Amino acid sequence: MKKAFRIGATGVAIAAAMGMSSVAHADNADATATAEILEALTLDLQTGTSLDFGSMVVSAASTVSLDAATGALDCTDAGVTCTGTSGVPTFDVGGTANKEVTINLPASITMNHTNGTDSLSVGSIASDGAVDPLTGDESVTLDAAGDASFSVGGEISVDENTEPGVYTGTFNVSVEYS
Amino acid sequence: MMSNSIFRKCVQLAAPMALLATLSAPAPVTAQGDLLVAPTRVVLDGSRGTEVILSNIGSEEAVYRIGLELRRMSPTGSLVPVEKTDANEREDAALKMIRYAPRRITLPPGQPQAVRIAARPGADLPDGEYRVHMSFKAIPKVREVTEEEESDTNGIAIRLIPVYGVTIPVIVRHGRLEAQVAITQPRVEKTDKGQQLVMELNRTGESSTYGELRVTKPGQSDPVFLVRGVAVYPELNKRSLRLHLTPEQAAAMTGPLRFEYREMPDKGGELIAAVDAVLGAATARVPTAGNTAGAAR
Numbered sequence: 001m002k003k004a005f006r007i008g009a010t011g012v013a014i015a016a017a018m019g020m021s022s023v024a025h026a027d028n029a030d031a032t033a034t035a036e037i038l039e040a041l042t043l044d045l046q047t048g049t050s051l052d053f054g055s056m057v058v059s060a061a062s063t064v065s066l067d068a069a070t071g072a073l074d075c076t077d078a079g080v081t082c083t084g085t086s087g088v089p090t091f092d093v094g095g096t097a098n099k100e101v102t103i104n105l106p107a108s109i110t111m112n113h114t115n116g117t118d119s120l121s122v123g124s125i126a127s128d129g130a131v132d133p134l135t136g137d138e139s140v141t142l143d144a145a146g147d148a149s150f151s152v153g154g155e156i157s158v159d160e161n162t163e164p165g166v167y168t169g170t171f172n173v174s175v176e177y178s
Numbered sequence: 179m180m181s182n183s184i185f186r187k188c189v190q191l192a193a194p195m196a197l198l199a200t201l202s203a204p205a206p207v208t209a210q211g212d213l214l215v216a217p218t219r220v221v222l223d224g225s226r227g228t229e230v231i232l233s234n235i236g237s238e239e240a241v242y243r244i245g246l247e248l249r250r251m252s253p254t255g256s257l258v259p260v261e262k263t264d265a266n267e268r269e270d271a272a273l274k275m276i277r278y279a280p281r282r283i284t285l286p287p288g289q290p291q292a293v294r295i296a297a298r299p300g301a302d303l304p305d306g307e308y309r310v311h312m313s314f315k316a317i318p319k320v321r322e323v324t325e326e327e328e329s330d331t332n333g334i335a336i337r338l339i340p341v342y343g344v345t346i347p348v349i350v351r352h353g354r355l356e357a358q359v360a361i362t363q364p365r366v367e368k369t370d371k372g373q374q375l376v377m378e379l380n381r382t383g384e385s386s387t388y389g390e391l392r393v394t395k396p397g398q399s400d401p402v403f404l405v406r407g408v409a410v411y412p413e414l415n416k417r418s419l420r421l422h423l424t425p426e427q428a429a430a431m432t433g434p435l436r437f438e439y440r441e442m443p444d445k446g447g448e449l450i451a452a453v454d455a456v457l458g459a460a461t462a463r464v465p466t467a468g469n470t471a472g473a474a475r
Binding site: 095177 | 233236332337342411
């Protein structure tokens with residue numbers, strides 16, 4: 001379970017080192033200090049992970065997909081050859097133990113070619129979290145230590161007319177606390 | 179990374195923030211935009227404001243944008259985004275009454291900063307619960323496409339940058355509000371993803387409820403199952419809970435059981451609703467007896 005301390009201290013210079021503060025520490029700094037323990041919520045992207053399809057050379061209409069659960073690239077369509085490294089971004093969530101949180105992802109991402117005119121779309125964006133069978137809403141449940149992780153995958157459709165080059169885009173990943 | 183600290187703590191001083199020691203020398207290739215937010219929900223009743231702490235737990239300087247967004251809870255408990263243009267009257271009023279600052283924060287690694295929040299309800303505002311969801315989002319740094327990437331003209335290369343963040347509910351309770359919840363039909367269902375504990379939370383009144391759901395066996399104080407942070411918002415009269423069970427939990431979910439929905443322990447743990455039921459082993463039965471308790475707030 002993630003906690004943060006809110007310490008009220010008046011006119012006292014506390015050079016607090018992040019990471020290992022405690023209530024006792026605050027008391028040492030100022031006898032009148034009060035500490036309030038707050039539930040905290042953390043989200044971080046695991047270092048070095050990203051939604052990366054690698055590079056593709058296309059000769060005919062094909063679909064390339066990244067599986068959120070395994071991170072595997074499906075590049076089996078005949079009209080496309082994939083090279084380079086690929087992978088999915090993995091996010092770590094920390095918060096209230098045994099709590100379910102919603103993950104919101106965009107339905108699609110539009111990426112723009114560096115030439116400024118061409119674009120390409122990523123669809124079927126999904127996490128490897130639990131999916132509500134009725135609504136399709138995605139969620140993860142934090143474990144007894146208040147931790148959970150999820151990854152995000154997607155799918156690109158390309159064909160021989162897709163302009164070669166670099167496409168860039170951003171996409172929103174939102175963890176919703178209730 | 180989560181593993182490098184079991185307990186993340188951040189310290190916020192009422193005295194000037196500049197007194198905090200800051201960490202320096204970020205690692206060269208690291209995630210940028212990791213964040214900590216505390217507390218995880220804000221309830222404002224009255225004109226007194228509060229603060230939410232935002233801390234950069236990444237290892238690079240990051241710019242964060244703080245905004246107000248709208249969410250509605252679906253009957254299955256998901257928080258579904260709602261565009262501001264589609265806001266209803268109550269959501270509109272909530273957006274208008276909540277003041278917060280700052281809206282954009284640049285933080286070096288390890289550095290926290292407080293975001294102040296207050297509600298300014300109009301004099302003629304009808305009693306009720308008003309809610310927005312405050313989002314904390316890291317703004318990605320724009321990286322130029324290198325010439326090396328540009329020259330790779332045979333193929334298609336794709337660069338996708340996640341803009342990631344969290345939202346927490348900011349709730350304004352205006353006037354004296356009440357809510358009652360009844361737990362109905364607790365049962366265990368077999369699904370293709372294993373066994374799930376399923377039940378409905380029926381809510382009435384003007385207020386939301388928030389707490390933990392505990393399942394206990396008679397004579398045992400430790401719950402056989404516990405979920406925390408279960409919210410039922412006022413836009414819902416009925417929320418279904420569908421909770422995944424481990425095989426051990428599923429095995430314990432038989433016979434006479436007590437299902438309790440209580441306020442969170444740090445809010446006093448008051449009983450909101452309870453029902454006693456006898457569950458069968460493989461398939462669920464209709465609960466044999468039930469009672470509910472109200473929670474005034």
